[in-house]
Amino acid sequence: MLLSVENVSLFFGKRKILDNVSLKISEGEIVAITGKSGSGKTSLLGIMSGLLDPDEGVVYYKGENIIKWWDFKKSRYRNKEIGFVFQFFNLLPDLSAYENIVYPSLVKFFPTDLKGEVRELSKILGIEHILYQKPETLSGGERQRVAIARAIINRPKILLADEPTGNLDTGTALEIKNLFLRLRDEFNMSLIIVTHDEPLIEIADRHYHLEDGILTEKIIKRPQRENKTKRTASVKKTKSLDKKAQAKAGSKSSASRKTADKKIK
Amino acid sequence: MKGFLYKLFFYFKHDSVNILRSFVSGLGILFLIAFFVMYLAVKSAVLSYISGSLLDNLASDEIKILPKNAKAVEYVKREGSPGISQELYSKIKSMPDFKATSTISRTPFSIRLKGEILGKSRSTFVPVCGVDRNLIKDKVPRWQSFYNKKPVPIIVPKFTIDLMNNYMSSMENLPPLSEKDFIGFPVELKFHAGKRNTPFYKEYFFDGEVHSFTDLLNFPGVIVPTDFLAEVTAQYRRETGGQAALDYAVVYARVKDPDKLPVIVSNLKSMGLKVESQKDIAEKTQKTMGLINEVFFAIMAVFLVVSIISIFNSYLAIVYIRSERFSLQRILGFPKISILSAFILESAVVGAVYGAGGYFIGNYLLSHGGEILSKWVPMLSAVHLETAGADILFCSVLFASAVCVIAAAIPGIFASNINLFKAVRK
Ligand SMILES: Nc1ncnc2c1ncn2[C@@H]1O[C@H](COP(=O)(O)OP(=O)(O)OP(=O)(O)O)[C@@H](O)[C@H]1O
Numbered sequence A: 001m002l003l004s005v006e007n008v009s010l011f012f013g014k015r016k017i018l019d020n021v022s023l024k025i026s027e028g029e030i031v032a033i034t035g036k037s038g039s040g041k042t043s044l045l046g047i048m049s050g051l052l053d054p055d056e057g058v059v060y061y062k063g064e065n066i067i068k069w070w071d072f073k074k075s076r077y078r079n080k081e082i083g084f085v086f087q088f089f090n091l092l093p094d095l096s097a098y099e100n101i102v103y104p105s106l107v108k109f110f111p112t113d114l115k116g117e118v119r120e121l122s123k124i125l126g127i128e129h130i131l132y133q134k135p136e137t138l139s140g141g142e143r144q145r146v147a148i149a150r151a152i153i154n155r156p157k158i159l160l161a162d163e164p165t166g167n168l169d170t171g172t173a174l175e176i177k178n179l180f181l182r183l184r185d186e187f188n189m190s191l192i193i194v195t196h197d198e199p200l201i202e203i204a205d206r207h208y209h210l211e212d213g214i215l216t217e218k219i220i221k222r223p224q225r226e227n228k229t230k231r232t233a234s235v236k237k238t239k240s241l242d243k244k245a246q247a248k249a250g251s252k253s254s255a256s257r258k259t260a261d262k263k264i265k
Numbered sequence B: 001m002k003g004f005l006y007k008l009f010f011y012f013k014h015d016s017v018n019i020l021r022s023f024v025s026g027l028g029i030l031f032l033i034a035f036f037v038m039y040l041a042v043k044s045a046v047l048s049y050i051s052g053s054l055l056d057n058l059a060s061d062e063i064k065i066l067p068k069n070a071k072a073v074e075y076v077k078r079e080g081s082p083g084i085s086q087e088l089y090s091k092i093k094s095m096p097d098f099k100a101t102s103t104i105s106r107t108p109f110s111i112r113l114k115g116e117i118l119g120k121s122r123s124t125f126v127p128v129c130g131v132d133r134n135l136i137k138d139k140v141p142r143w144q145s146f147y148n149k150k151p152v153p154i155i156v157p158k159f160t161i162d163l164m165n166n167y168m169s170s171m172e173n174l175p176p177l178s179e180k181d182f183i184g185f186p187v188e189l190k191f192h193a194g195k196r197n198t199p200f201y202k203e204y205f206f207d208g209e210v211h212s213f214t215d216l217l218n219f220p221g222v223i224v225p226t227d228f229l230a231e232v233t234a235q236y237r238r239e240t241g242g243q244a245a246l247d248y249a250v251v252y253a254r255v256k257d258p259d260k261l262p263v264i265v266s267n268l269k270s271m272g273l274k275v276e277s278q279k280d281i282a283e284k285t286q287k288t289m290g291l292i293n294e295v296f297f298a299i300m301a302v303f304l305v306v307s308i309i310s311i312f313n314s315y316l317a318i319v320y321i322r323s324e325r326f327s328l329q330r331i332l333g334f335p336k337i338s339i340l341s342a343f344i345l346e347s348a349v350v351g352a353v354y355g356a357g358g359y360f361i362g363n364y365l366l367s368h369g370g371e372i373l374s375k376w377v378p379m380l381s382a383v384h385l386e387t388a389g390a391d392i393l394f395c396s397v398l399f400a401s402a403v404c405v406i407a408a409a410i411p412g413i414f415a416s417n418i419n420l421f422k423a424v425r426k
């Protein structure tokens, strides 16, 4: 188990936002969370990323209770182990796309040079041509991809995405979806996605719904069962390969998923 | 390394405006340090001037006896100026409590000094007072040879060297002479004794020579041996039958038993005299220093408060302008320490730069301001303003850095404790 939220409750004043919520995610898993506006989805992500302390319950990351960590360790956790994609992108307006992407790496006193890393990532994300533009000159989809690049620059284990397609048209949303699949397949990342988008819910292994503070699992309407077995197989295979081969294998498997998705439609 | 350079570049690219802002806001520190450096110089100059002053430096068993109603030592006898008469002095001298006494004496005659420079002779009235040899013991070079002899030894204030050099260079463009060159310089003393146009009027001429130069006398005139003045006065009385008497501006007395000081002082007071002991002088000095301290500290406190408020303000503005960035930084995994230390590091650098700058400005003003001052007021050349050394530079840098860090720390703490969820919800 990578991350596990156990019996978490959260109050804002007297209002109970989360009521005894439990949630687990393993490596390479995708979890979708839905819920009405104001139901506490962002707050739940905040708790999982150590930004917000719950009033009750615990959060374990690799068996350690993150709530008890000191600021320094929590910061390290946020910097290295998780990536956060925000509802509203949250890029810094006075930094270029490139600078926004490398920003998390500047935490270190002697940061590693990430030029090659950024190039590789931006190729995957299709944003090589806009790296030196300011966020205000970028389209919504481009901004979201820059934000994703920033979230995964340190190769986190978990990506937390808060309505990543909420502000995007269906075409761009589809691109983001495919990107998430590649992230899982190529980097074996776990994803927790807060969304209302059907296509994004479909790629999830599990789907939870948050209502009145209570989190319940829902059955995903999925026409093709074999997708899942296929994916697990591909993950097992890629694990044994080196990075480049891994990338290749991943792109293959995501390509196969693309066709599968088309079939669904 | 490449990554580190990039980080530096990144920082300067995006924070240069803030750095500039911090520099502008911290300008007061520059003046604060400059002032501090000057304060140290003035303080030590005044202290050394007071402690080095010949007539104010009393030993613990020494007292200074002044005539009644004397506000300060009056070296020159004027109509009605208080003095200790010869009879009174004899009385003091015969008191059994004293080991030794010495005096600063005043002649009732006006005196002209005549000297010949570059073939031109000049003659002017100059204030003259008499001093006993043991009063200048070890305080003036070759003090042993200062006694009543022919030619009469004359001690001259140091600033006259500058006056003479100035005169000579303006007349003949001669290079300046040193103190040594002037020693032995012949001078003629002309006494105007008694009232003019009366049978009691008489003039006396004596040869004199420059014995030495000193700054120890707080007095723009010359010093001759008391015995010499006494001799001239006696000669005048003998020759004209006129009335003339030497009197004393100050009597210094060395007490046999310092424990008896209170009794001795009250005895002297009952004789209508004013007494100052070392304690009084120390108090006086302290009063002067206290005044200097108060003025400087008031000015520095104003600078300090203004600078701290202005630095604090400017960093607080940065926190509000950048609150979104700090919040995002925290979410992206920057620890509190790293945000706080950015504030501290930056303010420390600003402080260090201003500390060093203020030190150099202060020293510059001291070396150049002192020169100008002594040109305007030659007597002040005695007050030597010493520039500060490397230890003060170190202290200035440390102090200025500390002030800036203290002013920036609270905004830094605000920034590092900024609401983490602010950026998430925006
Ligand atoms: N600091 C706070 N103080 C009081 N109430 C808060 C605070 N932060 C959030 N809330 C409330 O908690 C509830 C949950 O907020 P949250 O942002 O988690 O909702 P959400 O499910 O992400 O909504 P949306 O879909 O609109 O983004 C909201 O009703 C909000 O008003």
Ligand SMILES: [Mg+2]
Pocket: A041, A042, A043, A087, A162
């Ligand atoms: Mg939300």
